[in-house]
Amino acid sequence: MLLLATNRLRGKRLADGLSRRGIAVQMASGADALIEQVGQAPPDAVLLMPDCLNSADGTTTVLRLRAVSGIPCLVIALPGGATLDRVAALDAGADEVLHGGIPLPEAIARIRAVLRRARPTMVPEAWQLMATGRCLLAPNGEAQHLTSAEFALVAMLAAAEGAPVDRDAICRQVFRRPWRPDDRAVDSLVKRLRRKLPADAIHSVRGVGYVLTATVTASPAHVQFCAPHTVRSSILGNATYSGITDGRYDRDT
Secondary structure, X not given: OEEXXXXXXXXXXXXXXXXXXXXXXXXXXOXXXXXXXXXXXXXXXXXXXXXXXXXXXXXXXXXXXXXXXXXXXXXXXXXXXXXXXHHHHHHHOOOEEEEOOOOHHHHHHHHHHHHHHXXXXXXXXXXXXXXOOOEEEOOOOOEEEOOHHHHHHHHHHHHOOOOOXXXXXXXHHHHOOOOOOOOOXXXXXXXXXXXXXXXXXXXXXXXXXXXXXXXXXXXXXXXXXXXXXXXXXXXXXXEEEOOOOOOOOOOOO
């Protein structure tokens, strides 16, 4: 989860306590950085620890967060904070307001409860890769047509079931020739394809090739996939695959 604390020392202590109990925490440098990171690489949840709920790091940040994302947001209020401020934070969109004096085990239990409640809503709308007409169908019904090479690459990455596919295999399958170190055809194809897929749907594996980080389902008529970080597994043939969310792959293109 992503933590923003006005008091960095108190925030570091909380992050260490949560980490020791199995909750990975990354600290944001400020409200602007938090909003930017949520847009680029959404965490499982956001935890705000302002000195004052009606400060820039409190209710205002909750409002800014809700303008761009519906991910779970918890706020830790200092002991003795006004009831009105806690109500304002909840009205702004916070999923939970914790009292600053709450024991850590109870805080962790409440964090996990919020995550459980949010889990069903974290499944994004699916896109579909239609074999007929080679088009990419967005959730809103808008179609983007793919070239034969783009279609072949998506199908190949999907068939790899979340494993990285090396550039030579892609080059042989899509372009019918072996890959060479100075050959940028595969990288250029991936670059074009990324413009038509959900954000971060394809990650680079440094020194190897590419991996599809989306959850994928396929049928003879179409391939359906969801954006990364989904909590849902999908069926491809008779097997179930989950998207990559553990950050093992570095994007280098």
